[in-house]
Amino acid sequence: MHNQLGRRVLTVVSAIGVLFATLMSGTASAHGSTTDPPSRNYGCWARWGSDFQNPEMATKDPMCWQAWQHDTNAMWNWNGLYRENVGGNHQGTIPNGQLCSGGRTGDGRYNSLDAVGAWQMANKSNRFTLTVTDQARHGADYLYVYVTRQGFNPLTQPLGWNNLELVAQTGKLAPAGTYQVNVNAGSRSGRHVVYTIWQASHMDQSYYFCSDVNFTG
Template identity: 60%
Template sequence: MHRHVRTGSSRWTVRALAVLFAAVLGLTQWTAPAAAHGSVINPATRNYGCWLRWGSDHLNPNMRHEDPMCWQAWQDNPNAMWNWNGLYRDGVGGNHRAALPDGQLCSGGLAEGGRYRSMDAVGPWKTTDIGNTFTIHLYDQASHGADYFEVYVTRQGFDPTTQPLTWGSLELVHRTGRYAPSQNIQFTVHAPNRSGRHVVFTIWKASHMDQTYYLCSDVNFV
């Protein structure tokens, strides 16, 4: 049985303080993200969710059984979680399909030298419960703003626990215009005729330069 996770700014603050406190005490061997970037925090992206749930307890062996997809991610590269806000590519020029091969969408086409490759792993990632109308919440530490967002959702019948994410498995359900620089951007998305487990794939084109973020969120339509 899978736990469903809801995220929010207050919980993010509590967890962030816990991680920083643990680092001060020398309980972790890794550092918190140094670069100021951003990510979708609700519905939680794969690496943000793993950081949120386990960032202050990432050496806990229980993770292997309670949250196996996060376990494999932490084992592969803990910096993919500490740098949950750094999954981006420079210089794509809007040609997203050429930059991201099928099966590598959640890692941004093996962005940052493959740091995020574990995000492409197929399996039972923890999900966030949402309805067919839901809100995307981007937290942007650097207030880059956005030229646009594109939100894709997997088609009904796709099973992300057994199938790799491909462009053909996705449907574009929402495209925004520009957003002024802000640390918090939220907008409403409609994805009708879906139920059960899906992947929400968000493309965020930042406005400060040719920098694009590729963000996978596992959801459960209820």
């Protein structure tokens, strides 16, 4: 009995140590993400970061549950989903079906974000303002905002470049805490994916964000 209790205590202490190290690592290497509408891993962190071991997540938020089970660091490091030295060749670098993970960047840390299913959606009017949070104030060479074409079904289809339409873009943006883009989704309705590329200015560092939305008109 005492041995079992000792093992449980050791397991809890070890988990706390790993969590603390992860949090410190994420803070030290802070970058950014789309926070409105939230990217998949930022949304999972915002909803469950303080309660990520709650088994109710499996039924209330199953796509986040599978992401937390795959790699908790994908959520603790919600601000680190990027690739370096892409040279602007996003479509040539990121394969179809891997857009939400940035082509399985981070040694596969973010692979769960490519999973097909009912990710929680943010309700948005067809004209909305998208916000990227830049914790490190890298600045932006540009932001590209894509939206899935009407008829694409993210519940059953993996996301590919042919499913997307570029609907907004910016020029160079000075370093700031947030960047905002006005987006017009046209006549789209229902469930869609908003795909954002943020090209940071401090070096050739490209960020890729999938945000799930429900267009209300």
